[in-house]
Amino acid sequence: MKAVQILGFGTDPDLLSIVDAPEPESPGEGEVILDILAAPINPSDLLNFQGRFGSKPPPLPCMAGGEAVGQVRELGTGVDHLRVGDRVLALFAGRGNWCQRIKAPSVGLRPLPANADVNQLAMMAVNPATAWHLLKGFVALEPGDWVLQNAGNSAVAHNVVKLARHMGMRTINIVRSQSQCASVLEAGADAVVVDGSDLADRVQTASGNTPIKLAFDAVAGQATAKLGRCLANGGTVVTYGLLSSPSCQIDAADLVFRNVALRGYWFTHWFETSTVEERNAVYDVIAGLIESGVIDVEVEATYPMSQVKAAVAHAALEGRKGKVILLPQL
Known part of the structure; x- marks a missing residue:
């Protein structure tokens, strides 16, 4: 599968590379395989590319990408609260969601509204x-x-x-x-x-x-x-x-x-120190507000993952009127 890797720190999009990454292994007990559907390019992603996000920069090379929305592709044993095809938040992977598929624990995952816009769901976590x-x-x-x-x-x-x-x-x-x-x-x-x-x-x-x-x-x-x-x-x-x-x-x-x-x-501090129940209580409210149209953030452009360098350059422009979204399945 394809994934985006950070080769060096800086503002040049050429420091990003699309690489062939191994497919995730079959899910074990309590695990799921997700197809990553959409991922916004946030200021935290741009800071991460510069080595300025968090208390210290990650070791290089490293995988790129923070929040995303995924769709359940495969269920491991013991996962009975999700179904294949459910859309869920993909946050547990940390910085590494700019890829086509991931394996993740199912604990804390819950289906998102089926009728909500996928790009809005991709932006709901952070x-x-x-x-x-x-x-x-x-x-x-x-x-x-x-x-x-x-x-x-x-x-x-x-x-x-x-x-x-x-x-x-x-x-x-x-x-x-x-x-x-x-x-x-x-x-x-x-x-x-x-x-x-x-x-x-x-x-x-x-x-x-x-x-x-x-x-x-x-x-x-x-x-x-x-x-x-x-x-x-x-x-x-x-x-x-x-x-x-x-x-x-x-x-x-x-x-x-x-x-x-x-x-x-x-x-990140809130996410890492809160309980699953505390996080889901917030996300349940936010998902409902997205579904009802209260939260509807403008999207300026979407890019296939093959154009990640252009997408990052676009996201770094001053004066944008909306979010830039990466679509790993395209």
Whole structure:
């Protein structure tokens, strides 16, 4: 079968290679064979290609790919909660799902909605779960509250917008350029502001001077401090990405005199420390919201695995309006 391998760290897509990998062995007791149907190219994948994801880079060469959706191809003995043809999340393989088939433990796997769009299901494991925890895990929010976030045109931000609207909250989304505003508003954002020196004033205007107690930071660096300046006394900035810098900056005056807090969130930590029951409780909600159309993230392009280099180059472009999806079976 075909799989994608990382040969070296960097931003050049030529550091990726399509290789012939051995077919998975027949499933043992409690195991399944999955055909990988679709896999999104996430910022974490791009960081992994650069050796910047996680506490230390993986040894090279290594297999590529994080989240994906798979379809059950073969069942091992003792697997009675799944059927051949069921679609399931493929997360347990860690970074290595950009391949055509994998063998995996069946524990914790459950069928996904049969009528849901396969590309939306492929994107449900990381970004919607991240958005869910950002909204539910740090500050007690009430209907009508405002939430502020940068990287407003990112996939996580779009999920925050849709989930916040579903929960009755409102969002202010910071983008880099005016050209990005329309797509964020179309996704359901209540307000969009372009980054700039007077950001705090324009955020206040957008919220009608309503105090904002929670902000989400995907950028790090000086962007963290900009968010802190926009928050009410006692507000919280949650950094979950490092798109521009490996470190966060925040004004000491905000920390000391206004009690603004800086927290961190990493999806992988939650996934590795939560129980199967805790994970499935979140994914059951997300799957239902995908099936009902509440979560519907724009897909800009799909690529067969044979065009993985073009797909990665596309995913790295600034100003994209949607996700890039890899289709290993094509």
